[in-house]
Amino acid sequence: MATINQNYQKLPGSYLFSEIARRVAAYAQAHPDQRLIRLGIGDVTRPLAPAVTRAMHQAVDEMATAEGFHGYGPEQGYAFLREVIAREDYQARGADISPEEIFVSDGAKSDCGNIGDLFDRDNVVAVCDPVYPVYVDTNAMAGRAGDYDEGLGRWNRLVYMPCVAENGFSPAIPDRPVDLIYLCFPNNPTGAVATRAQLQAWVDHANRTGAVILYDSAYEAFITDPAIPHSIFEIEGARTCAIEFRSFSKTAGFTGTRCAYTVVPKDLVRGGASLNAMWNRRQCTKFNGAPYVVQRGAAAIYTPEGREQTRQTIAYYLNNARVIREGLAGAGLTVCGGENSPYIWARTPEGMGSWAFFDRLLQQANVVTTPGAGFGPSGEGYIRLTAFGGATDTAEAVERIRRIL
Amino acid sequence: MATINQNYQKLPGSYLFSEIARRVAAYAQAHPDQRLIRLGIGDVTRPLAPAVTRAMHQAVDEMATAEGFHGYGPEQGYAFLREVIAREDYQARGADISPEEIFVSDGAKSDCGNIGDLFDRDNVVAVCDPVYPVYVDTNAMAGRAGDYDEGLGRWNRLVYMPCVAENGFSPAIPDRPVDLIYLCFPNNPTGAVATRAQLQAWVDHANRTGAVILYDSAYEAFITDPAIPHSIFEIEGARTCAIEFRSFSKTAGFTGTRCAYTVVPKDLVRGGASLNAMWNRRQCTKFNGAPYVVQRGAAAIYTPEGREQTRQTIAYYLNNARVIREGLAGAGLTVCGGENSPYIWARTPEGMGSWAFFDRLLQQANVVTTPGAGFGPSGEGYIRLTAFGGATDTAEAVERIRRIL
Numbered sequence: 001m002a003t004i005n006q007n008y009q010k011l012p013g014s015y016l017f018s019e020i021a022r023r024v025a026a027y028a029q030a031h032p033d034q035r036l037i038r039l040g041i042g043d044v045t046r047p048l049a050p051a052v053t054r055a056m057h058q059a060v061d062e063m064a065t066a067e068g069f070h071g072y073g074p075e076q077g078y079a080f081l082r083e084v085i086a087r088e089d090y091q092a093r094g095a096d097i098s099p100e101e102i103f104v105s106d107g108a109k110s111d112c113g114n115i116g117d118l119f120d121r122d123n124v125v126a127v128c129d130p131v132y133p134v135y136v137d138t139n140a141m142a143g144r145a146g147d148y149d150e151g152l153g154r155w156n157r158l159v160y161m162p163c164v165a166e167n168g169f170s171p172a173i174p175d176r177p178v179d180l181i182y183l184c185f186p187n188n189p190t191g192a193v194a195t196r197a198q199l200q201a202w203v204d205h206a207n208r209t210g211a212v213i214l215y216d217s218a219y220e221a222f223i224t225d226p227a228i229p230h231s232i233f234e235i236e237g238a239r240t241c242a243i244e245f246r247s248f249s250k251t252a253g254f255t256g257t258r259c260a261y262t263v264v265p266k267d268l269v270r271g272g273a274s275l276n277a278m279w280n281r282r283q284c285t286k287f288n289g290a291p292y293v294v295q296r297g298a299a300a301i302y303t304p305e306g307r308e309q310t311r312q313t314i315a316y317y318l319n320n321a322r323v324i325r326e327g328l329a330g331a332g333l334t335v336c337g338g339e340n341s342p343y344i345w346a347r348t349p350e351g352m353g354s355w356a357f358f359d360r361l362l363q364q365a366n367v368v369t370t371p372g373a374g375f376g377p378s379g380e381g382y383i384r385l386t387a388f389g390g391a392t393d394t395a396e397a398v399e400r401i402r403r404i405l
Numbered sequence: 406m407a408t409i410n411q412n413y414q415k416l417p418g419s420y421l422f423s424e425i426a427r428r429v430a431a432y433a434q435a436h437p438d439q440r441l442i443r444l445g446i447g448d449v450t451r452p453l454a455p456a457v458t459r460a461m462h463q464a465v466d467e468m469a470t471a472e473g474f475h476g477y478g479p480e481q482g483y484a485f486l487r488e489v490i491a492r493e494d495y496q497a498r499g500a501d502i503s504p505e506e507i508f509v510s511d512g513a514k515s516d517c518g519n520i521g522d523l524f525d526r527d528n529v530v531a532v533c534d535p536v537y538p539v540y541v542d543t544n545a546m547a548g549r550a551g552d553y554d555e556g557l558g559r560w561n562r563l564v565y566m567p568c569v570a571e572n573g574f575s576p577a578i579p580d581r582p583v584d585l586i587y588l589c590f591p592n593n594p595t596g597a598v599a600t601r602a603q604l605q606a607w608v609d610h611a612n613r614t615g616a617v618i619l620y621d622s623a624y625e626a627f628i629t630d631p632a633i634p635h636s637i638f639e640i641e642g643a644r645t646c647a648i649e650f651r652s653f654s655k656t657a658g659f660t661g662t663r664c665a666y667t668v669v670p671k672d673l674v675r676g677g678a679s680l681n682a683m684w685n686r687r688q689c690t691k692f693n694g695a696p697y698v699v700q701r702g703a704a705a706i707y708t709p710e711g712r713e714q715t716r717q718t719i720a721y722y723l724n725n726a727r728v729i730r731e732g733l734a735g736a737g738l739t740v741c742g743g744e745n746s747p748y749i750w751a752r753t754p755e756g757m758g759s760w761a762f763f764d765r766l767l768q769q770a771n772v773v774t775t776p777g778a779g780f781g782p783s784g785e786g787y788i789r790l791t792a793f794g795g796a797t798d799t800a801e802a803v804e805r806i807r808r809i810l
Contacts, residue, residue, distance in 0.1 A: 001615030002584040003525040004676045008683050043476040053469040056698065057462060063662065064458040070661040071448035106511050106663075106693075113691030114519075117546065120408040137690045141522065179407040210406030256475040256697045257468065258511075271409045278413050285542045286518030288511070292661045293461065294696055 007143045012150065014133070016374035017041070023359065024368055037397040038368040039324070039385045042188065042343070044253045046316060048297070049309035052252060055300035059293040070292040075284045077104025077261065081295045084302045085261060089246070095233035101265050101276060103283055104298075106290050108218050108247035108260040113138040114286070115214060115243060115262070118278045123179035126159040128171050130189050130375030130382075132216070135182040144180075153377045162378040163190055165347060169336050170198060173205050181206065183232075184216035186223060189375045189384040190345040191337015193228045199235045206241035212270065213242040218260075221251040221314050222321075223340040231263075239267040243275065250342065252301045252310050259290050259298045317342050320394040321387035327398035328385075331405045342387040345372065349405060354380055365400035412548045417555065419538070421779035422446070425763075432767055442802040443773040444729070444790045447593065447748070449658045451721060453702070454714035457657060460705035464698040475697040480689045482509025482666065486700045489707045490666060494651070500638035506670050506681060508688055509703075511695050513623050513652035513665040518543040519691070520619060520648060520667070523683045528584035531564040533576050535594050535780030535787075537621070540587040558782045567783040568595055570752060574741050575603060578610050586611065588637075589621035591628060594780045594789040595750040596742015598633045604640045611646035617675065618647040623665075626656040626719050627726075628745040636668075644672040648680065655747065657706045657715050664695050664703045722747050725799040726792035732803035733790075736810045747792040750777065754810060759785055770805035 020040060028036060048056075062068030076082065082099035090097035105111050112134050121143045127135050136158065139145045146157025154160060159178050161171035169192035171183075183202065185194040194202075206213050215232040223230055232242045244263040248254035268275040290298075300306045325338030334347040348357040354371035361367045361383070372382030387394070425445060433441060453461075467473030481487065487504035495502035510516050517539050526548045532540050541563065544550045551562025559565060564583050566576035574597035576588075588607060590599040599607075611618050620637040628635055637647045649668040653659035673680045695703075705711045730743030739752040753762040759776035766772045766788070777787030792799070 002528055002617040002675050004678050004680070004683065005523055005525055006676075008523070008686060009678060011686065014686075014689070045471070045474065045476065047470050047474045048465075048468045050469065053465050056465045056468075060453075060458050060461045060465065063453045063461075064455065065452050066450070069450065069452045069658075071450065071658075072660045106695075109693045110691055118410055118413070120410055123407055134690060141687070141690065212407040253474075253476075255477045256694075258693065258696045270407050271411070273409050273414060275409070278409065281413060281416065281419075282546070284419070285539060285546065286515055288514045288663065289661075290511075291663045291696060291699055293698065 005141065007141050010148055011137060011140055012148055016370070020368070020370065023362065027362055034366050036366050036368055037389070037393045037400070039389055039394065039397055040368040040370045042386050042388065043255050044250060044388045045390065046253055046313045048253050048257065049301070049306055049313065051300045051303055051306035051309055052297045056293050056297040059296035063293065073289040073292055073295070075287055075289050076280065077102065077290060078292070078295050081299045084299055088302050090231065090233060093230060093234055095231050096239065097233055097263055097265065101263055102261050103264065103279060104259065104261045104290050104295060105283070105287065106258045106260070108216065108245045108249070109134055111245050111260060111262040112214070112216060114282065115279070116142045116144070117282050118275060119180060124157065124159060124177065125180045125182070126161055126174050126178040127182045128163050128184070128187070129160040129377060130163065130372060130379035131182070132184060132188050133375070160376070163187070163192065164378050165334060165336070168192070169345070170194065173201065177209065179211050180214060181211050182214045182216070184218070186219040186337070186341035186343070188219065189343055189370070189372065189379065191341035191343035193223065193225070193340045196227065196229055196235065199229055199232060203232070203235045203237045203241055207237050210270065211241065212268070212275075213238075215242050215244045217244055218247040219250055219341055220246070222318060222342050224318065225340050228340055233263065233265070239265040241268065243268065248298050248301065252298075253313065254298070257294055257297060259294050316391065317387045320389060320391055323395055324385050324387060324398055327402055331402045333405070338387065344385045344387070345382050346385065348381050348383060351381065354383060357383055360404070361401060364404040365397070367397045367400055410546065412546050415553055416542060416545055417553055421775070425773070425775065428764065428767065429773055439771050441771050441773055442794070442798045442805070444794055444799065444802055445773040445775045447791050447793065448660050449655060449793050450795065451658055451718045453658050453662065454706070454711055454718065456705045456708055456711035456714055457702045461698050461702040464701035468698065478694040478697055478700070480692055480694050481685065482507065482695060483697070483700050486704045489704055493707050495636065495638060498635060498639055500636050501644065502638055502668055502670065506668055507666050508669065508684060509664065509666045509695050509700060510688070510692065511663045511665070513621065513650045513654070514539055516650050516665060516667040517619070517621060519687065520684070521547045521549070522687050523680060524585060529562065529564060529582065531566055531579050531583040531586045533568050533587070533589070533592070534565040534782060535568065535777060535784035536587070537589060537593050538780070565781070568592070568597065569783050570739060570741070573597070574750070575599065578606065582614065584616050585619060586616050587619045587621070589623070591624040591742070591746035591748070593624065594748055594775070594777065594784065596746035596748035598628065598630070598745045601632065601634050601640065604634055604637060608637070608640045608642045608646060612642050615675065616646065617673070620647050620649045622649055623652040624655055624746055625651070627723060627747050629723065630745055633745055638668065638670070644670040646673065648673065653703050653706065656719075657703075658718065659703070662699055662702060664699050721796065722792045725794060725796055728800055729790050729792060729803055732807055736807045738810070743792065749790045749792070751788050751790065753786050753788060756786065759788060762788055765809070766806060769809040770802070772802045772805055
């Protein structure tokens with residue numbers, strides 16, 4: 001008799017976005033004449049850059065000929081992409097990362113989820129609260145999270161690091177031993193960034209304790225402040241304690257095109273084993289590379305034309321972020337993010353609950369947001385807005401919210 | 406201190422294709438004037454069908470516009486693809502499979518590897534010998550394989566089912582309890598197929614014991630005999646005991662384009678849990694869907710034009726397979742496969758070892774093959790040839806082999 005992984009049975013339902021969808025649908029049905037503006041979901045809306053689609057067309061044409069056809073590619077990604085990533089995203093910023101340390105994949109969500117394969121079940125995992133649910137759920141599936149307490153909304157083996165207005169949305173280093181530390185900057189959902197000094201403290205802590213930092217920098221393209229690091233590998237000592245996840249999803253609108261990469265330095269060794277070699281083995285065994293056509297598209301992001309087009313799209317979203325941030329702050333809300341991030345994390349007025357404020361914005365302003373409580377207990381009392389909508393709609397949404405506050 | 410998954414340390418090196426590459430490179434360097442023909446690796450060589458590349462071009466054009474842009478798609482795959490798969494690959498063959506039971510992914514290798522997430526570590530796993538290494542290595546990584554015995558070339562917790570000439574390359578049902586049973590028909594590497602009666606026996610056994618059959622039918626498009634089932638779901642009772650892996654890699658040359666699907670029926674329940682719901686949760690948590698452009702390309706395989714173009718390519722490869730099979734059999738070798746499969750599994754002459762015969766073919770015929778021993782102990786005394794090369798080269802390779810036998 002086959003027996004199942006019982007950890008799946010411990011997972012609570014994934015209610016957040018389905019509950020949002022349910023409330024929005026019910027409201028829309030009851031008020032068919034009202035136009036909703038959606039600033040809830042973190043998906044991009046601008047088209048792929050012309051440089052990217054041109055490269056993809058060329059690659060499709062190659063695949064249509066016997067001479068240009070590409071079958072199985074390297075599981076780690078094509079050299080043409082790994083090399084440009086190492087040079088432009090790392091070496092150009094003073095980070096010592098080689099192409100052999102870069103693993104191209106179909107998405108940062110896949111890599112963030114699959115990285116757990118490399119670690120023993122007994123590791124103690126630290127996550128921010130609020131948090132991107134993938135870090136939590138994948139560890140729960142692997143048995144590292146323990147049991148879920150519905151009342152607390154927490155797993156009893158995870159170490160939660162609250163990120164709230166009181167600590168500037170910057171997690172404190174845990175006061176008890178932890179083995180795997182998930183960090184995400186610019187943060188989803190709070191939009192907070194980490195300074196060089198803050199990251200140095202994390203790296204020093206990890207090197208001192210042997211912990212491994214799992215660093216998600218999927219939103220680094222939104223950093224405009226030159227003092228803020230884009231990569232954990234800009235920090236001295238990170239090569240011996242960190243893995244970094246990057247994605248083209250938000251950088252270049254690849255949410256539906258699927259390409260990302262993970263950096264595992266060769267100096268990262270635990271229990272005598274190279275994590276670079278382990279990840280290579282994992283990917284060669286359970287993955288067969290990202291599509292050739294998609295990798296050609298991703299490489300085009302790094303051409304002068306691709307860079308400029310991508311920069312313009314990021315600027316478009318950052319302008320939306322500014323409009324939201326300034327509009328809500330001007331209306332008296334306390335806001336985080338929106339400066340080096342596409343996310344704006346706003347405190348609800350007068351201690352109102354997340355869902356209550358969500359409902360009020362939906363019903364009175366016809367604007368869809370995401371209630372912060374959906375990202376963890378410390379998200380209660382906040383809502384998340386995203387800058388990925390159209391500029392006109394975004395400005396109108398902010399005006400509508402201002403009118404009802 | 407982070408601790409690693411120690412099971413990775415137990416994996417033996419993955420020597421087969423690197424050792425082949427080493428020997429081939431050494432020979433080529435010593436004999437630069439001799440032209441090698443490669444019939445070793447199971448990768449396709451014919452270009453994508455025009456119907457597929459046209460659909461991909463159209464999808465790239467959509468992605469270049471704000472109106473046609475597609476961001477995150479459904480983790481399970483787009484309805485346009487799941488529906489046509491259910492209708493054409495299953496319902497049209499009398500197999501009762503609905504779109505909600507089909508999960509589109511980036512590859513059968515990923516799915517074959519990741520499916521283990523759903524099962525407890527204590528399950529006893531049965532594999533054929535010889536075997537596609539992914540089934541073995543992914544279970545070893547999860548701790549289900551036990552320890553590896555270098556001398557025997559086997560893991561001590563796996564149950565091996567020998568497939569050799571003496572049993573017609575058809576595995577016998579194990580004489581001890583097993584929980585997960587990997588079957589692959591048409592088989593890689595032997596090219597053997599399973600009859601309806603044989604599959605019925607497996608399904609009945611699994612339903613009687615509660616085992617789950619993990620059925621890999623990546624090569625089903627090569628079946629020409631109308632009596633041979635293409636899917637385990639053509640067999641009565643399979644909905645309560647089987648998961649099926651399918652791929653567009655060999656069907657339509659998608660090895661570098663990356664699209665596949667896995668079928669998990671809703672009637673498959675173990676320990677009170679729906680495996681369809683578990684796989685859905687797994688995919689929603691650790692995967693973000695296959696690229697829109699690629700899914701549009703895959704859907705085009707099912708158009709009348711795409712079907713005809715794909716059929717022609719399969720016929721091209723099957724003709725290669727016939728040339729190899731008839732040529733080697735005519736030269737006195739015992740061969741399996743090549744009739745409903747792109748693989749030909751040939752017994753070495755006079756009890757010669759796999760690697761010795763590989764070397765002889767390399768040096769005397771300048772033909773690259775794959776030594777059967779690389780797929781498991783019962784592969785010793787065999788070599789694998791593939792039909793995925795060019796027709797002229799394939800015919801010449803067979804002539805060269807015949808001359809030296």
